[in-house]
Structure formats: structure tokens, C-alpha cells
Amino acid sequence: LIDPGFNPGTGVTSQQFGSPTVYALAVQADGKILIGGTFDTVEDVGRTNIARLNPNGSLDTNFIASTSLTDSFGNVAQVSAVALQANGQIVLAGNFTAVDDVTLNGLARLNADGSLDTNFNPSIILTNQFMDQNGNPISAAIKAAVVQANGKIILGGTFDTVNGLARTNLARLNRDGSLDTSVITGTELIYDFIDPWDPLNRIPVAAAVSALALQGDGAIVVGGTFTTVNGAGRNGIVRLNKDGSLDNSFFVGDGVEDGDNPGTVKSITIQPDGGILIAGQFTSVHGIGRNNLARLNPDGSLDPNFGLAENRRVDALASENDGFVMVADSSCDWGCSFTLKRLNPDGSLDDTFPLVRGEGLVKTMAVQPDGNVLIGGSFYNINLNNGADSIVRPGIARLYGNPGQPRIQFVSTQDPNTGIFSADITVNENAGVAIATVQRVGDTSNALTVDYATSDGTAKAGLNYVAANGALAFAALEVSKTINIPVLDDHLARYDLQFRVALSHPTSGGALGLSTLTVTVRNPDIGFSADGITRQANGQVTLSLYAPDSAHYVLEGSSNLTDWVQLGTNVLTFTDTTAPMLNQRFYRARLLTQ
Template sequence: MKAFQYITGIIIYLLCMQACSKDNIGESGKNPYQDTVLPAILISKGGVVPDKGHMDEEITIRGKGFKEHQQELSILFNGQAASIISVTDSTVKVKVPAFASTGNITAQVGQQYFFGPFFRVLGPMETDTIYPSSRGADNNIRDIIPLEGNKYLIVGDFTNYDNANIDGGVNRVARINADGTIDRSFKYGRNTGSPSTVVKAAALPDGKYLVAGSFASYEGLPYASSITRLYNSGALETVNVTRPSGKVQPTPAMKGGVSGVINNLHVQQDGKIIVTGFFRYYVKPNYNLVTVNGADSLHLDSTLVNLLCRLHPDGILDTSYNYDLVNHRGMEGVNGVINKSILLPDGKLLIAGTFTKYNGAAALRVARINTDGTLDPTFNTAQGANGPIGEMAIQPDGKIIITGEFTTYGPQQAPKIARINTDGTLDGSLQVGVGSNGMIFNVSVMPQGQLVLSGYFSRFNSITCNNFLVLNPNGSIHTTYNTNGGISLGTNDVTGGFTKVLQLPDEHAMLGVGSFTKFDFRQCNRIVKLRYQ
């Protein structure tokens, strides 16, 4: 029996070898897998002269094989085809095309692509290479706000900034100078507990700061429930509480906060604070309790508020804002997520996200809220976006730019970006064609009305762009502001991009912060300064 199995195995092996030989060797007896496919052309290493230039300037590309394949040859600058001026076997002269951007030059012959050297396209919007972006933050910067004295407050997930190597770290909150260096007069070291993040910041009229996000302690003190107030020095503002035992205990000065994440933070002119985010309960520590044995005890009192609430300046819940006084809880509010909220000059609040209702009334992913928290019926909320809105920006004229995963607004086409009027209706003057082929995470309005977009996309209409783009006010692609190489996303940076763009109109510049590590193919660790003409 064993001998039969052995012989059978040999026969199967020989049949397989014969089959493989027939498959691998053609009738000519030649093995096709031994053929070497020679490249149609070859671009020399460093064979682009000059290696940088403006649109419409002439450059020479050196290599071989160009003349033979002249009829099929295309030269691409980051996807944009150039006009070919002349061709020899060893050189091809071209003009840098319109909408070219920094990146590798590629030659195309039929369906074959041959990658060439790096070429930097120059233009009127350039990275400020003096600004110390490479020494930025070691993790995400989520917000940046201007301060007096030409300084800025940044918050996020970082534990170091500007390679400061400060004892205890630069934990999630930092003040930086106008030149991008860290302000060492600010208090650093032990701040928020871990894991935690600081998402938003606000400057108060008295020079103090509010910071909010997702944290349960600050400077080692508990019950800083995702929002707390800092002195101008950066130190936590505290008050002393006398416990039933007579013990005096330091606590955060803010008397309450939320159980969850605060995504948006707004300070009204009267000092009251509106917060929105991923939370359902307002919480406030009660320090006046005792155990059955008479020892000090503590309990977190909680009130249902559902993603939106307003606080008094001391952190106490404002029950005059979207609140049910009979049932002692917040009103129903939204039936989905609030991704973005903006406090308007008249005190009303603009909200956008995934919701379709507000307090039971139709509100298709965007709504305007009155100063008492009720829905503003003068804002057209019944004909909104057909998909989630992730970001908003306000133009100087009050009109609103929205971006997200929608394709229509009301009955009209709006591919992932739209402009709406102050009454909530669509402004059809923003025409973007098919728009982006990916997500737009952030939108900012420049002083002259241009729109700065960033996110996770590689094309906008027919133009190649690396996760960054500037549009004209009418939605067309700006002809000269898009020569930079954009945001380079690494393997783990699928959500990379800007989280905030701060316009600096007096400088003709803007600061961008976020989760990126490269901009225009330069090392920019979560912060970059762009100058424009």
C-alpha cells in the first residue's frame, strides 16, 4: 500500500512539472518570463534645469529616448500637462503649465509613466521658510487664537513644542511668540491629566484664558470637567473650598463642566459661555456632603443637557438657555452630532453637523439658535444639506461657507461645499463643478474672499492638488495661489490637514495648525506660516 502511494506521488509530481513546462515555454522554446522590457525613455537624475521656476517659464529636461516617442510624449508637473516647445533625443524643452504645483515631474508615453526629478513651482503664496515650523509640536495642534502683544495660544494633544525640553513637558497648552518660538514666561509642566486633549481656547477680557476639550483634571486638581480657566501666566485659576470637616481644599475656579468632549467654545459679550460637543450631561462637584460616619464626601451632580449648554462665567449651568424648568433638564436639542458651531455678532449661534431636527422641528444639518437657545424660525432649516456638514466659515458679508459629505443643498447640486445666505438659502454664485474627490476638513476665508480648503483629497475638478487648495470667491480654482505642494500625508496621517487657519491680514499671511508633518514638501510639524501677495 505504501509503495502504491509513493509511485502515485511521483506520477502526480511529473505531470505537474510537465504542465508547468508547457505553460512557461512557448512553441519557440523561449521562456517569455526571461524577456526584459526596456523603458521607452529615461530621465536623467537631476536632469531638470532649472529645478525650480514660475508658471509659463521654460525649463529643459535631460535624458534619452524623447525623439523616438515624441508623438506619444507628455510631460506632467504633478499631473498637469506642459506645452512641449522642442524635442531632441536627449532633451525636451517645456513651459511650466498653468495650475502646476510642486512635486515630481513625470513623463508619459502611452500608458507608461516615467518618474523624474523633483521640481519646485514658485508662486505668490509660499511657505515662510524663516518661521520655525520644523521645531513645531510633537502631536496635533487643534486650535490657535491671537493674544495681546502679538502672541498666540495653541492647544491640542502635544507634549512638546519648539524642542523646548521643559521639565514636565509642554502639556497640551502653550503660548508662542509672533516668530513661532515658545514663550518661556508661560507656565508649563504638569497640566491636563492623561489621556486627555484640549480642543478649543478663548481669551477673556480680563486677560485670562478658557481652555476646553476632554480632560478630568488640570495641574493635578480633579473635577476640571473638560473646561477650566487659566491665569494670564498659564497657571490654573483656583479657589479654596471649605469642607464639612473644616478642611480647606483648593479646587478649579470653574464650578462645573461637562461629562464628555467639548468641540466648540464661545464666550458671549456678557461673559456667559456656550459649549457644544460630544456630551450629554452638565456636571458639578458637590463638596458639602458627609458619609454616615461624618467624613467628608463628594458627589458629581449631573443634569441632562444633550450636546449643547450655556454656562455662567463661574461655570454654573445657565437654566435660561434651552432648558426645561419643569423637568429640570435641557430641552431635546439636536437628534445628531454638532460638528461645528459659530457665535454670530448678534449673539445667535450657528450650528452644523449630522442632525435633522432641533427640539423636534426640522433642521437639516444646519440651524441658527436664538439667544435663549430656541430655534430661529427666520433661518431656512427645512431645506438643508443631504449629508453631514463638518465645517463652516463666515464671510465678511455674513454669508456662510459649509463643507462636508453632502451632494445637494435643498434641491440644488452642492458637491461637498456650498455657500448659503444669511437666511439659510443656497447662494448659487459659488460654482465648483464636480468639486473634490475626497473629504474637506477645514475651510477658511481670506481677506479678499478667497477660500482656503484642506482635507484628504487629491483632485478638485480636473486639477491635481495635495490636500490643500485655494478657490476664488466664485468657486473657480485660483490661478496662482496653488503652486505649493500642499499637505503631504504619511501612512498614519489619514486625517491629516489643517484644523484651524488664522488669517494675519496685516502681514498678508496666515498660520495653519493641525495634524500634518509636511507642507509643500518641507518639514512643518503641525504649524506653518504661509505668505501671499
């Protein structure tokens, strides 16, 4: 279920703050993955709140960008949204105050290589000061951003001024970052929150736009915590025309509600059939009971046949191409925990998908073109099989979108310290053969073939191993096969050498899991390395040896090949200071019996 070929290593961590979290994911056309959130280290390399991963989960070290650590009030800064433009540029949104030490309030644009686009410099502020329910001051924050087909950028969040002009929680920017003054659409600045323990106590709370999604015709679906848009009653969900004006044809109803208070829409996903999935914290939609997850018809009315199941607070969701829905719900009592589940197209629970649980939260999801699902959040371990199996994935992981799909991969093991899965194998060069085991999982009812091939690393075909390529043919219900690769003994003392084996082109609708491994050919010989005996200008001789870690040997010297003197034990380098006094000198490394 967890893709072992996606290895983020130590993942996202924080040296400054206690809870590193991934809040935003975006998959580029080349398969690389942008992550945004609250962190200052990614895979043990300094990266503050924004980083890019390679398709296999490793850090793209050529992409270097960082935001400020805090907002204008000293609260922890974060990147809340990442949006991709057609030209490869990247829009970052959050509550940061700087990017790459350049002052920027909550919004920035990066070039494709991670450098800052200094020509894009909008100003987003919150002139009124509000406190959250914990008494902390709220700074201006962009919580959602989408790029329209014409390159203009729709923003949602908590703010009241953009580029010096009044805009409350919604705004549209031109491609250069200037404010599109033709769009004047916004929510109220504050609403009254009714204290459930004291219904007569109404607490002013800042309204917010938390989610944006583009429909196929360019219309924009907006979600958040609000009760009006442009003065018209709209509870938590609304649609704008592609020009940014209020779409009055979108069904109004009662919107989303949470008991006596406005509900909150945290996530919106447009499905291939035009249906609109909304998730967040609410108890009803248009006056009909729905717990934190619902599906709207394309016109905004409630789909009565979807989402009748009970759900805890839903923090993230993603719609797969086949209509199935991935949902992450959570509860926070004594610490937070999440459950990741898959729903059938009608909203019922997919019983074939094993529940995935963990401590912490899943805050964002993204479906890749191959159907696999990326999840990001504040988790460290992911628990499978009712907690029997725990996989280390700090802050980000990739799951197979359809675990039942035929999948073929190398057999792997997990390092308990790093959580990394590896199929790599090590053999001595005198072993004669390296054996790689290939398995298939998911649906095994049909016959399937997969190609394999070796490729050189430091080990060279014909010298250190025999090149191998071909196809493995699995019969129906057959789940395991081996690849045997002859290894050659060159009888030379040298360091370990490596070559690779890769799988490709599975048939019968199969997909690849962990598809590459490295074979390390270990040298059991001891001896002098190339150019390992060197006479210095002063006549002394410097010796360099190679020996495997397990070898036990003595270095000896002689002037007549008969009488040998011990010079050292298990040494890899040695300088013979007596050599200048001798006419000739011989050296040997002698293996000792254990």
C-alpha cells in the same frame, strides 16, 4: 473661484503618517496664516503640526516650531486649535506631548516669532483610561481654545485634570497658564452610547467639548458631545457666563440629538447679528428636525426659518460678513469626499455659487478681512465645474468669498504638476516688447479702472526695459486688456534678467486677484561673461562663457587671429593649458547653424 494668487506649493504632506490634515486656521493682523494639524512637511520643509504661511500662501521660513509626532499612547499627535492673543502670542491646543522638545501635554504658547513661551506650562491630563470605538486608547486632548478679552483662556476637550485639580472637559486658565480656580464648570466624563444595531447594548464613551465661541458680551457658547454640565441636563450645546459659570438664561430644550444618541456639535460660529450657527452630526435640535446644521437665536432657541435644507455630516462652516454661510459637508463610504457650498442668509442654497467638491475632508475654515475664505483639511485636489477642472491644493486653499464680486487680475495658467497658478511671462531681449494680459471676472456690468506699474528686479529700467505705469480703463462688459512694455536689447552676453509688473487700486468696488507677475528677459547672445578670461599664476587661462540653453556653438583659440583651433563645443567653462607656451592668445565663441 479658487484664488490663484494663493499658492501653497506642495502644501502639507507627511513622511511619517498617511493622511496629512489641517485642523486649525488663524489669520493674524498682518495677513499671515497659522495652520495646525497632523503633518510633518509644509512646502517641502520640515514642520511638524504647526506652521505659518505668508499672505500669498508661501511658507514663512522664519517661523519655526514643531510638536511631537505622537501622543502618550503612540497615536498620531495633532494641533486641533490655534488661538491668537492680543499681544501676538499664539496658543496651541491638541493631544501632543511636547513642543520644540519640551514636555507639554496638549497645550502650549508660542511667542509671535514662533519660539516657545517657556513661562507658560500648564498640565492637562486624562487620568482615566478610555478606548474609542475602534479599541484605541484615548489620550487627553484639547479640542478647542478661545482667548477672552481679559487674556484668560477657555479650554475644551477630553480631560479630567488640569494642573493637578479636577476639571472635566472644560477649564479656564489665567494669563500665565495657571488654573483659574474660581471656575468649576464641566461636563460628565462618560455617557452611554446606544448601539443602533443592538439598542440594548450601551457602550460607555468619553464625553468631549469640541467647539467654543465668544459672543459679543463675552459669554462663551460651548458645543460637543455631552449630556450634562455641572450635573444639569445639557445636550451638546450650552452657554457660560463670561466668568465661566453656567448661564441658566440660555434656552435649554432638548439640545442636539442624533437619533437615540446625543448629537455632536463640531463647529460654532457667531454671526454679526448675534445668531449662533452650529454644525456637526445631529438629526434634531430642541426636538425639531435639523440635519447637521442649524441656527440658534442669541438666546439659544432654534431659528425656525433657517437651515431647512438636507445636509450630510457638516465638518466645518464659516459666516461671511454679509450673512452668507460657507459650509463643508462630507460622506465617508469607500473613502471620504466633501462638498463646499454657500448658503443664503436664510439657510437656502446659493445657486450662484458653483459647488466645490473633492476627495478627502474640509476640517476648518476662516474668513479673512477681505471676505475671502481659507479652507483646510485632508484634500489634495479641488474639483470645479462638475470635475471638469481640478486644481492641486494639498491641505489648504483660498476661495473668493463672493465669486460675483468684480475682480481684476493677470491672466494665468496652472502648472499641472504643482498646481501653482502663474502669470509670469518670458521674452527674448530682441523681441521688442513684453505683453501682459489683464482680465476681469465676476460682475462686469460697470466700468472699472486699475493702476499698473513696473519695478526693477535684476533688469533695470532704461537699460533692459522701458519703465511703464498708468491706468487701464475697462468699459462696461469689457473683460480683457493688455499692457505693452518695451524691452531693450543691450547686445551683451549675460544671464536672464527679470522685472515685475503689479496691479493696484481697482475702482468700482473691484478686488484684486493675481496682481503681480514677473517678466523674464531672456538673452539670446553668446559670449564671455564679465571677467570671463582670467590668466592664472601658472600662465594657464580660464574661460567662462554665457550661452542660452538652445545655443549650439564652438569655443576656439588662435595665436594670430587667422588660424583657429577648436577647444570645445557648448562648454561654459574651459581651462587652456597650452596658453603658457604661447606669446599671445585669442579666443572666440562661434555660433553654429542648426
